[in-house]
Structures are given as C-alpha cells and as structure tokens.
Amino acid sequence: MQNDERRALLLERATELFGEHGYDALSMAQIARAAKISKALLYHYFPSKHKLFEAALMAGAIELRERVQPDPTLPPAEQVSTTLEAFLLWVEERPKAYAKMLESAGAREVRETMGQVRVDTAQLILAGLGPDGERPATRAAVFGWLAFLDAAILDWIEHGDMTRQELHAMLLATFAGALIASGAGGAPMVAGQR
Amino acid sequence: MQNDERRALLLERATELFGEHGYDALSMAQIARAAKISKALLYHYFPSKHKLFEAALMAGAIELRERVQPDPTLPPAEQVSTTLEAFLLWVEERPKAYAKMLESAGAREVRETMGQVRVDTAQLILAGLGPDGERPATRAAVFGWLAFLDAAILDWIEHGDMTRQELHAMLLATFAGALIASGAGGAPMVAGQR
DNA sequence: CCTGCTTGCTGACCGCTGGTTGACAAGAGG
DNA sequence: CCTCTTGTCAACCAGCGGTCAGCAAGCAGG
Numbered sequence: 001m002q003n004d005e006r007r008a009l010l011l012e013r014a015t016e017l018f019g020e021h022g023y024d025a026l027s028m029a030q031i032a033r034a035a036k037i038s039k040a041l042l043y044h045y046f047p048s049k050h051k052l053f054e055a056a057l058m059a060g061a062i063e064l065r066e067r068v069q070p071d072p073t074l075p076p077a078e079q080v081s082t083t084l085e086a087f088l089l090w091v092e093e094r095p096k097a098y099a100k101m102l103e104s105a106g107a108r109e110v111r112e113t114m115g116q117v118r119v120d121t122a123q124l125i126l127a128g129l130g131p132d133g134e135r136p137a138t139r140a141a142v143f144g145w146l147a148f149l150d151a152a153i154l155d156w157i158e159h160g161d162m163t164r165q166e167l168h169a170m171l172l173a174t175f176a177g178a179l180i181a182s183g184a185g186g187a188p189m190v191a192g193q194r
Numbered sequence: 195m196q197n198d199e200r201r202a203l204l205l206e207r208a209t210e211l212f213g214e215h216g217y218d219a220l221s222m223a224q225i226a227r228a229a230k231i232s233k234a235l236l237y238h239y240f241p242s243k244h245k246l247f248e249a250a251l252m253a254g255a256i257e258l259r260e261r262v263q264p265d266p267t268l269p270p271a272e273q274v275s276t277t278l279e280a281f282l283l284w285v286e287e288r289p290k291a292y293a294k295m296l297e298s299a300g301a302r303e304v305r306e307t308m309g310q311v312r313v314d315t316a317q318l319i320l321a322g323l324g325p326d327g328e329r330p331a332t333r334a335a336v337f338g339w340l341a342f343l344d345a346a347i348l349d350w351i352e353h354g355d356m357t358r359q360e361l362h363a364m365l366l367a368t369f370a371g372a373l374i375a376s377g378a379g380g381a382p383m384v385a386g387q388r
Numbered sequence: 389c390c391t392g393c394t395t396g397c398t399g400a401c402c403g404c405t406g407g408t409t410g411a412c413a414a415g416a417g418g
Numbered sequence: 419c420c421t422c423t424t425g426t427c428a429a430c431c432a433g434c435g436g437t438c439a440g441c442a443a444g445c446a447g448g
Binding site: 389390391392393394395396397398399400401402403404405406407408409410411412413414415416417418 | 419420421422424425427428429430431432433434435436437438439440443444446447448
C-alpha cells in the first residue's frame with residue numbers, strides 16, 4: 001500500500017476513535033488493532049501518540065476555521081454573532097466528539113498543545129478589541145469567557161434541554177457582559193474566529 | 195508506628211506532593227519513596243491512587259468550606275461578594291497548588307470526582323437563586339461561570355499583573371452579567387460557597 | 389537466473405505505570 | 419514454647435508508550 005494513502009487512512013481512523021473514546025482512554029495498540037496493522041507500523045507513520053492526536057486535531061481545526069471565518073463586510077457585532085453561530089452549528093454536528101476533545105484537553109501529554117490553541121484563539125479575539133485587548137483584566141476576561149463557552153456547550157450537550165438559539169443569545173450577552181466587567185469599553189466588538 | 199498516625203502523615207505528604215506535581219506527573223512509587231516506605235505499604239493505607247488523591251482533595255475542601263462560609267445576616271449580594279473574596283484569598287495563599295489541582299482535574303481517573311465537586315458547587319449557587327435556578331439557561335450560565343472563574347484565576351496566577359481587588363470586581367460583575375444573559379432576573383443574588 | 393539493495397512491515401522487547409500477593413519479623417496472650 | 423495478629427516489603431502482574439532487529443517482497447544490475 002502507498003505511503004500517503006495509508007497515512008491518510010490511519011489519520012481518518014484515529015480521528016474517529018479519538019472522538020469516540022478521548023485521548024487517554026485510547027491506546028496506540030487499540031488504534032493499530034482497529035486499523036489491522038502492527039503497533040510498530042503505526043509508529044512508522046506517526047512518531048508518537050501525542051503527534052498523532054495533534055494531526056487529528058489539526059485536520060478538524062482547519063475545517064472549523066473555514067466554516068467560522070467571519071465576513072469582514074459586516075459590522076463588528078454582527079461578525080461576532082455569526083461566527084459564534086457557525087461555531088455552535090459545527091459543534092451541533094458532532095456533539096460527542098467535541099465533548100471528548102474537550103475532555104482530552106486535560107490529558108497530561110496534550111495539555112500544552114490544547115492550551116496553545118486556546119491562547120491563539122484568545123489572541124485573535126483580543127486583537128479585534130483594539131487597545132482594550134492589552135489590558136490585563138480584559139485578557140483574563142477573554143480567557144475566562146472561552147472557558148465559559150466550553151463549559152456551557154458541555155452542559156448544553158449533556159442536558160439537551162436548550163435550543164441553539166437560546167444558548168447563542170446567552171453566550172453573546174455574557175461575552176459583552178464580561179468585556180464590560182473587565183472595564184473595557186465593550187464598544188467595537190470585532191470578530192474572533194476559532 | 196501507629197496506624198492512624200502513619201496514615202495522617204502519608205496524607206499530609208501526599209497532599210503536598212500532589213500540589214507540587216499534579217495528579218498524573220506523580221507516581222505512587224514516588225510518593226512511597228518520599229515517605230520512605232514501600233509502595234505496597236502505601237497501598238495498605240490507601241486502596242488506590244485515585245482514593246488517595248480524593249482524600250487529599252477532601253482535606254483541602256473542608257478547610258476551604260469553613261473559610262468561605264457566608265454570613266447569613268448579610269444581604270445576598272454582600273454574601274456573594276464576601277464569599278468570593280474569601281475564596282480568592284484562599285487561592286492567593288497557595289497559588290501553585292491550586293493551579294496544579296485545576297490541571298489535575300483533567301486526568302482521566304479523577305475527572306468524575308472533580309466534576310462532582312463542580313456539580314455540587316453549582317447546585318449550591320443555583321439553590322440560592324430561587325426559581326431562576328431551575329431554568330436550563332441559568333444552569334448553563336452558572337456552570338459556565340464556574341469555568342470562567344477558574345480560567346480567570348489561572349490567568350491571574352500565571353501573569354500576576356492584576357490585583358485581587360481588580361479580579362474580584364471583574365468576576366462579580368461577570369457573574370451578574372451571566373445571570374442577566376441567561377434571562378434570570380438576577381435579583382436576589384444569594385451566596386453559594388464552595 | 390542469481391544477487392543485492394530498498395521498502396513496507398512485524399514480533400519481541402524496554403522501562404515505566406497502577407495494583408497485587410506471599411512471606412517475613414515482631415510483639416501479645418495463652 | 420507456641421500461635422495469632424499486625425506492620426512491612428521484595429517480587430511480581432498486565433498494560434502503557436515507544437524502539438529495534440530482522441523478515442518478506444519487489445526491483446535493478448550482472
């Protein structure tokens with residue numbers, strides 16, 4: 001079998017399995033068994049479990065980024081709203097996998113990688129806030145809100161008793177509230193995509 | 195050495211080490227070596243790593259609960275404010291250990307335990323909110339805010355460029371903002387201790 | 389046809405982890 | 419003196435992430 005073809009196949013299968021079991025409940029031996037190859041061959045294509053997970057994560061992140069790309073012709077507040085909506089739609093398509101990915105963020109080996117993703121996202125939002133984005137309280141508020149976002153989404157997925165529209169409105173209002181609470185003018189809410 | 199005495203000593207030492215290294219970066223063999231006993235003896239006192247961690251966590255939780263107990267003679271809004279202040283003071287005394295505990299929450303084996311702690315905390319806050327506490331959006335908002343709280347605290351610990359007063363004001367305003375965003379009246383903010 | 393090199397692939401192994409077990413030493417009570 | 423309980427540990431287990439020597443097959447050159 002060709003090198004690239006097999007690699008792509010393995011990545012696809014691994015992505016699926018990670019989304020089903022999470023990072024630390026899934027062993028390399030299991031992945032190899034599911035793909036009907038030896039563990040050593042799996043290590044031939046991916047140098048470590050951490051890197052394999054990263055590759056699977058990045059594949060998803062690229063697709064997500066395309067889907068939530070804000071429309072720069074819209075006013076800033078609209079951009080935030082539609083980007084958030086696109087994000088929630090994306091989550092709604094794969095709720096269990098998203099939940100497992102959030103869980104996996106706590107695993108020792110991938111904590112730093114996932115943390116970096118969050119830092120990048122926060123930086124994007126902060127950059128859109130202009131000078132307010134440099135104030136420590138605003139930085140903490142944006143980090144806090146990203147955690148709020150994920151926790152609220154987990155609750156949404158788990159209980160299933162809210163509409164996407166309700167959640168969207170609550171998240172958006174909380175974002176504005178957090179910015180105001182941090183002392184930022186909260187004026188030009190420019191979009192931050194994920 | 196007496197049974198209870200040794201057990202207490204081991205618990206103390208383990209609490210210290212967990213606060214220093216986190217759950218998954220610390221092995222039972224290391225704990226045993228630090229206490230100058232064999233691993234098997236450690237397992238004689240605590241049936242599993244998970245239970246040992248739980249015991250260490252509970253010891254801290256009891257102390258914390260005493261310190262943040264709200265004064266029921268104060269008006270509800272005051273109770274929230276002073277409880278939050280007491281909590282931040284507690285964190286400020288052991289910032290690194292608190293951060294490590296938050297990190298440890300992601301480890302597979304203790305995730306459920308830590309999740310339960312958070313559910314209990316949320317329940318306490320929701321109970322204080324009266325009828326609004328039963329609305330799905332408010333429940334999600336409270337869960338979200340608890341995550342906001344921890345993320346903002348991590349940012350505060352990591353960067354060290356905010357005063358406790360600033361953080362306190364930001365967290366309190368965000369809490370009110372989240373409640374309003376969830377559609378709750380936000381009126382009688384009754385205290386929820388940790 | 390044979391030889392030799394590359395390439396895809398594997399079984400067996402390593403050090404570590406959380407967790408278990410059988411046995412030894414010591415003190416108490418008869 | 420014997421026995422029973424209690425504290426203690428070395429040695430072991432299966433599973434983990436990760437490594438390595440070597441097999442099998444296809445292709446090139448003589």
